[in-house]
Amino acid sequence: MAMYIMRIFKSQLMIVWSWGFNSPKAIANGLSFKVQGFKFKGTVEVVYNEGSDLFDISFIKCGKIIDAVEGVYIDQLVTVIDNHVEKVDNYNERVEAEYSLI
Template sequence: MDEIPILNQKDFEMAQYITHILFTQPYVIFSWGYNSPVVVNNGMYFKVNGFKHQGYIEIKYIERYDLFDLKFFNFRNRITHSVSMVYVDQLISIIDDYVERVDNYEQAVKDEYNKLCPITDN
């Protein structure tokens, strides 16, 4: 049986700090379908639904190095990608590269919206 982690005030503060970082670019994180954030030891995880990755992302702070580790999980809870030793100013761009950013992004967004709300000519 998995052990239930014991969280402390420092864990909640770190999750709040990470959330603050992410929300410096709200349009980017909402393009990922960001939702359901959860506090974990030294960080947080949340659900995404992007063009390239659908599942969960875990962000953990590595105090010794003042850097972050990222893990990307699919909905079967299997790690699909991991990125270690990420600087704070790289968090959003690295996550965006794995979750949402595709070649010809603007056209991909238009195509996706057209699937949801097709425009018909009269």
Template sequence: MYYINKVSLYNHNNMEIAKTIIEQIRYADKWALMAYGSSNFIALPESKEYQGGLQFQVNGFQLKGTVRIQLKWIDTYSITFINKTEEVIKEVEDVYCDELISILDYIEGK
């Protein structure tokens, strides 16, 4: 089980979205989060563009930094890869849940 930190603008829906993202990743590949060296999970708040999301730290071969997965109102994800100097390295829009692992494998250089 992964522990998700609560954000200051926490509400029940934010936590459910973050948990669902983790479940979708684990369903596709139960070892992926461990392989990415994932830690410090944070539920992201709702905004004008997003219903909520999940942010976590990774320690992969290709990326050592932060991954932000945000659920758009049209039910697709936006995935942002951020390095340790907080520079956006890669952004992928309109990702469906069954594509999460193939996009997240960028962390491992696949």
């Protein structure tokens, strides 16, 4: 399942890279990885829920789940994580200020 989730992420690499995605590891029925986004820095766990045929996502900081989203469809996986990890209201301005070479 971890490799399956990685294939989903690879289809939208630019977005995944914007999270500061690193240290992926397989977990029971899913994938765990670290992120350093504008909104969230910590660990994200994506677990496939066989009963619902959907994904459950946990956002973990200092070993505690601080947010969770259940019942995520495969085509929404990257978007849901992006909205919790990276997307802020003034995203374009933040990116420009953080990474501008001018």
